[in-house]
Amino acid sequence: MSGLPASLLFWGERRSRWVLAATVLGSALTFIDMTVVPVAVPAVGAEFGLGSVGMTWVANAYTLGLAAFVLLGGSLGDRYGRRRIFLAGVVCFSLSSTACALAPGPGVLIALRAVQGIGAALLAPTSIAVLEASFAPRDRARAIGAWTGLTAVATAAGPFVGGWLVQTAGWRWVFLVNLPVALAVVLISRRHVPESRDPAACLRLDVPGAVLLVAALGALAHGLTAWAGSRPADPAVAGPLLAGAVLLVLFLRQERRATSPLLPLEVFRERLFVGSNLVTFVVYAPMGATFFLLPVVLQVGAGFSPLAAGAAVMPIALLLTAFSASVGRWVGRSGPRVPVIAGCLLAALGLALLTGVRTGADYVLEVLLPVSVFGAGLTLYVTPLTSAALAALPDARAGLASGVNNAVSRTAGLLAVAAVPLVGGLGGGGLADPERALEGFAAVMWAGAALLAVGGVLSAALICPDPVD
Numbered sequence: 265m266s267g268l269p270a271s272l273l274f275w276g277e278r279r280s281r282w283v284l285a286a287t288v289l290g291s292a293l294t295f296i297d298m299t300v301v302p303v304a305v306p307a308v309g310a311e312f313g314l315g316s317v318g319m320t321w322v323a324n325a326y327t328l329g330l331a332a333f334v335l336l337g338g339s340l341g342d343r344y345g346r347r348r349i350f351l352a353g354v355v356c357f358s359l360s361s362t363a364c365a366l367a368p369g370p371g372v373l374i375a376l377r378a379v380q381g382i383g384a385a386l387l388a389p390t391s392i393a394v395l396e397a398s399f400a401p402r403d404r405a406r407a408i409g410a411w412t413g414l415t416a417v418a419t420a421a422g423p424f425v426g427g428w429l430v431q432t433a434g435w436r437w438v439f440l441v442n443l444p445v446a447l448a449v450v451l452i453s454r455r456h457v458p459e460s461r462d463p464a465a466c467l468r469l470d471v472p473g474a475v476l477l478v479a480a481l482g483a484l485a486h487g488l489t490a491w492a493g494s495r496p497a498d499p500a501v502a503g504p505l506l507a508g509a510v511l512l513v514l515f516l517r518q519e520r521r522a523t524s525p526l527l528p529l530e531v532f533r534e535r536l537f538v539g540s541n542l543v544t545f546v547v548y549a550p551m552g553a554t555f556f557l558l559p560v561v562l563q564v565g566a567g568f569s570p571l572a573a574g575a576a577v578m579p580i581a582l583l584l585t586a587f588s589a590s591v592g593r594w595v596g597r598s599g600p601r602v603p604v605i606a607g608c609l610l611a612a613l614g615l616a617l618l619t620g621v622r623t624g625a626d627y628v629l630e631v632l633l634p635v636s637v638f639g640a641g642l643t644l645y646v647t648p649l650t651s652a653a654l655a656a657l658p659d660a661r662a663g664l665a666s667g668v669n670n671a672v673s674r675t676a677g678l679l680a681v682a683a684v685p686l687v688g689g690l691g692g693g694g695l696a697d698p699e700r701a702l703e704g705f706a707a708v709m710w711a712g713a714a715l716l717a718v719g720g721v722l723s724a725a726l727i728c729p730d731p732v733d
Contacts, residue, residue, distance in 0.1 A: 273458075275403040282456035283398055284407065287391040288414040290354055290449045292422075293442050294384045295415055297326060297361075299581075300426035302559040303574040304435035309696060311435070312370040316685045316695040317489050323556050324485055324681050325374040329381020330388065331674035332478035335526040336469070338389035338667020342462040346390045346397060351453055353386025358446035365439040389667040396654055396666065397460040405651050409592015412584060412647045422581075423559070427574025462661065473526040476515040481675060483508035485682040492685030493692055527668065537656035539726025540600075541669060544649050545676045547608055547719035550615060550712025551642065552677025553684055557708055558618070558635075565701035566625050576631050580639030584646070591647045600648030601729040607648075608720035611641025615713040619706040623698065641716070645723075652727060687711050 273280040301323060309319045341349040360380040367373035392411065399407045422441070429437040487504030494501050519525040532538050555577065562573040591603055617634035625631060653669040685691050688704025695701055 272400040273398050273403075274400050275406055279456060280399065280407075282452055283394065283458070284410060284414065286449055286452040286457050287350075287394050288411055289445055289452070290350060290387050291391045291411070291415045293354065293357055293445055293449075294330070294388050296422040296426075296442065296445075297380070297384070298555055299423045299577055300438050300441070300574070301326070302556045303423055303426045303563075303570055304430050304438045305556075305560050306563045306696075307430050307435040307570070308370075308373070312373075314370055315693045316492065316690050318370055318374075319560070319695050320489055320556070320681055320684060321374050322370075322377065324489075324678055325377035326381040326384070327552070327674055327678040327681065328478070328482055328485060329378040330384045331381075331671055331678045332481050333382050333385035333474060334389055334670040334674060335477070335664075335667045336474050337386040338393065338664050338670070339524075339526060340386065340469075341390035341393055341667075342661070342664060345459045345461045346394045347453060347457045347459045350387050350390040350394060350457075351450060353383050353388070353390065354446050354449050354453075356380075356383030357387060358383075358442050361439045361442045365436040385670075389670045392650070392654075393666045394457060394460070398458055404654075405592050405596035405647075406589065407592075408651055408654070409589040409595070409647045412588035412592070412650070414585070421578075423574035423577045424571070425574075427559075427569070427571035430570040430574075468524040470518070470522045470524055470526045473515060473518045473522060476511055476518055477526070480508050480511035480515055481678060483511060485678055488679060488682040488686060491683075492690060492694075528664070531657060531661070531664065531668065534656045535726075536652060536728045537665070537668075539722075539728075540649055540652040540656060541672045543604065543719055543722050543726060544653065544669060544672045546715055546722060547611070547645060547649075548673040548676040549680035550611070550715050553680040553708055553712055554615065554618075554638070555677075556681045557684055557688075557705055560695060561621065561701045561705040562631065564696060565623065565698045565705065566621055566631075567623055567698075568627070572627065576627075576635055579632055579636040580642060583636065583639040583643045587643050588647050591644060592651070595648045595651050599729040600652045601723060601727040603648045604645045604652075604723040604727055605720045607641045607644025607646075608716045608723060609641070610644060611638050612713040612716035612720070614638025614641055615709045615716065619709045621705060622702060645719075648727075684708055 273283060305319050305322055308322055337349060337353065357380055360376050360383055364373060364376045364380060367376055395407050395411055396404060425441060426438050483504040487501055487508060491501045496502060519527045519529055558576060559573040562568045562576055563570060594603060614634050614637035617637060620630050650669060654665045657665040685694060688708045690700060690704040694704055
């Protein structure tokens with residue numbers, strides 16, 4: 265067999281609903297972190313006296329751990345069991361999140377955020393790989409669409425609750441909201457989620473590859489962040505960027521020679537797989553920058569409360585909740601190309617409208633409306649890109665396909681957030697200065713809109729128009 269359960273699940277069955285619930289709640293942990301922690305960043309920066317670099321690393325340490333180890337998470341799931349690794353990730357994520365709430369200083373917090381990212385790297389690819397391996401082929405696109413929408417349901421209240429916690433109880437409580445969700449995931453998964461693995465997977469782990477990848481991404485992110493306050497020729501900038509490039513080449517060389525590579529390079533012979541992941545990289549970069557920067561600038565620059573800043577991203581979750589399953593059915597019937605193109609262009613329009621955010625901005629017209637346009641674009645392109653990437657490889661490599669796609673999207677977010685101080689001219693204390701924060705925000709939003717437009721063009725050329733099974 266190909267690593268699939270002996271009895272596949274079909275849409276509407278009782279057990280399939282439990283499997284969907286477990287994967288949705290597990291994935292929600294990572295989505296909650298992505299939207300809640302940026303709301304807390306100004307408060308963390310104020311307590312610990314952080315500048316722009318420190319504030320970006322509070323978010324990016326987590327993304328580094330996630331991006332660097334998500335490939336390992338996918339391959340571990342294929343080899344040792346997707347449910348087992350999924351549960352290990354949930355436990356690691358929740359325990360490190362609790363430790364973050366108790367962090368005595370910025371260094372400890374940033375280190376724990378990296379551990380939290382490693383937990384997310386175990387659960388993120390295996391959650392969707394469980395769906396891919398458990399559901400019958402005809403229902404997979406629908407299940408992935410429902411997963412996207414229901415994950416948004418689970419996380420829709422996250423930014424609002426996070427803003428309320430920051431405003432009333434302090435930023436440390438933001439990290440404690442994950443615990444009850446993690447407990448529910450463990451209980452449901454142990455009882456209802458079927459185990460699946462790839463019996464052909466080699467049991468040897470590519471430890472050198474994992475080390476090279478985390479070092480490469482960390483060096484590149486450090487160099488981009490340092491660039492905001494120095495010239496490109498400065499050793500503090502050029503050194504990490506050059507080191508990151510060299511380490512990335514060494515990683516690819518390791519993958520070519522490894523017996524059991526984290527990233528088998530032959531997967532890039534599949535044109536749809538390459539195309540869907542290239543588009544993913546381009547369009548997830550502005551998404552990562554926006555999710556980080558918007559709550560920060562609304563508080564620092566526009567003068568909104570943490571509660572209002574958190575609530576500002578809720579339209580995105582609500583739109584994903586309402587329409588992702590429908591988009592999944594559309595992809596199953598008509599293919600991913602058209603919705604991805606439309607989504608990229610609509611999201612670009614949303615970011616262009618967000619450039620009007622200012623002190624005393626009208627909350628509905630100048631914040632919620634543009635965010636809703638941006639969210640509508642995300643709703644159109646997130647599910648089709650995920651479905652296209654997974655469909656490009658055989659079922660037995662579901663974990664690998666999901667891991668690569670997650671790594672690409674998280675790496676895009678990691679580098680985009682690292683580049684925020686550079687693109688927005690926010691070096692030093694720029695993220696804490698109201699006037700500079702607003703000016704920099706507009707520059708980053710224009711850059712994001714341009715990237716999304718490029719993503720639309722690439723989608724037209726690279727994304728297969730055929731229906732995704």
